[in-house]
Amino acid sequence: MSATDIDTDQIIPARFLTTTSREGLGSKLFHDWRFTGNGAANPEFILNQSESDGCEILVAGRNFGCGSSREHAPWALLDYGLRAVISTEIADIFRSNSLKNGLLPIVVNKATHDWLLDNPGCEVRIDVEKSTITLPNGTMATYPIDHFARYCLLEGIDQLGFLQNHSDAITNFEETRPWKP
């Protein structure tokens, strides 16, 4: 999906946000690109083509996930069966939302990105521990990821639990700050 600036309104249109749970959003993923006006699958859309069958990694153009902060976007991608998004640039809030849900946002250089776009359906190895991605032709690249985010992913650490463990420090901050909101 080479288009640049794919925003979260495309990933999951606003009219599907009236849900109060996080399940089942995969069926609405890229809804208005995936389906034509009468609800039939749009044969021209990449996810509806045979080369996308069974794929777990989405390769998308620069600035993927920009726009609205809706966490429904990574929920929908995950629910659809995707586990990683690769781009040359990924928008801030989307990246943070993805990591919190175990969807890997991976930023690669333009050469790797171009290669991936030219070779849809190929098998790519992602090593979360080493933060590397290996292409079938053997090329390996490291991708940037926050230490802590990687640690949480690998150890299954829950960030809320981490924060709760600091409740004494939080109380102390509340009591000793020079002004109160």
Place this chain on the structure above:
Amino acid sequence: MHTARTLFEKVWSQHLVKDETPETPAILYIDLHLIHEVTTPQAFSLLRERKLGVRRPDLTLGTMDHSTPTTPVRSFKDLAVVGEGAANQVIKMQENCKEFGLELHGFDSDFRGIVHVIGPELGATQPGKTIVCGDSHTSTHGAFGALAFGIGTTEVGHVLATQCLLQRKPKTLAININGQLQSGVTAKDVILATIGHIGVDGGTGHVIEYRGSAIDAMDMEARMTVCNMSIEAGARAGMIAPDETTIAYLDGRPQSPRGKDWDMAVARWLALRGDPGAEFDKSISINADELSPMATFGTNPGMVIPVGDVIPDNTGDASFRKALDYMQLSPGKPLSQSRVDVVFIGSCTNSRVSDLQQAADIMRGRKVADGVRMLVVPGSQQIKKAAELIGLDKVFIESGAEWRESGCSMCLGMNGDTVPAGHLSVSTSNRNFEGRQGIGARTILASPMTAAASAIEGRVADPRRYL
């Protein structure tokens, strides 16, 4: 000795429960958590699953705005939410706030409105605070010198439970806007031109600080319009240093400090301004003298030109081509040839009294063109009341526009207010993404003045001929 610090660095460091290390992000304390019906239900479910309460209900403020109807009614009791999902969301919001003891400005509140409009209106938004909300346009509150940014639903849960967030320190970007805006050129044009200049990812990873004489000269409503669209430039947040204008705005608001507390707060607020010589990671300059009214022509806010210009040709770029196809526009043609079907004045970008006033000044004594539907949606019930007091509602109604209850409305079309497929809309909102205002809707972003002029002419129009 302290090194010179920027506004952002001052606010950031005042909220560190724990500083970041290479291994762990900072723990940042949050002073104000704004919540609305769309991005909270799953967060409340998490609290229930873990048997947790809300740590600081007193620092949490709720409203309903996205899924709520804006059809004019005599009493809020007559408001009927459109669609089962939306109605369910509204009910859940009421239940959740009741169960967890949170202040909610629901249908019966005089202060109900768009979350980013009511925070400042209530005086809950204050300089030097950290403010978050499960909504990307939280950047709006940065106009007061607060550090305000959007978060996801998981993080909403974190803040509800611990009043804190795990954050990496962002970089800083100074945008210097000096000079004087010509008449007919507004804050909306400034921010659209800025996004056109730096691109929709120009601010990624950064917090913007807007500075310069053009910003100093703006009132608070204009500053909010500028900071509001920081996210459209990819930035986490946008900030403006508090000054006398900020203080005058906050004086006497329901939640503003009073008496001696007020004097102390004012001294603290004025000290937030960045130190001379403080360094930014990046900095750019924009000349306000040269700006004209702007309008977008594509499907992201960076695809923007002066309203009288012809659409540029960048058709070598596939995404550009795709955007123009969607918009049914062609390179080389003036935008002003495009026939307009819908005009929307509203959203957290441009729904405040001054926005409505600017549009009304152009509409007064004129008519909405045949075939154009014009919707005017005040940002809050307070704004609605204030506008009605000075007769703006009558100006709009007499010119053939609809005057509605407050809410997000056609900004994202979740509440039943949508632009029909294929129709061209001139909108004062902040996003022209494909389908944002309805399936197949084609959106042109512009200022309230440009929107009003376009309603009169039925074409995308330069407002300066009506001044």
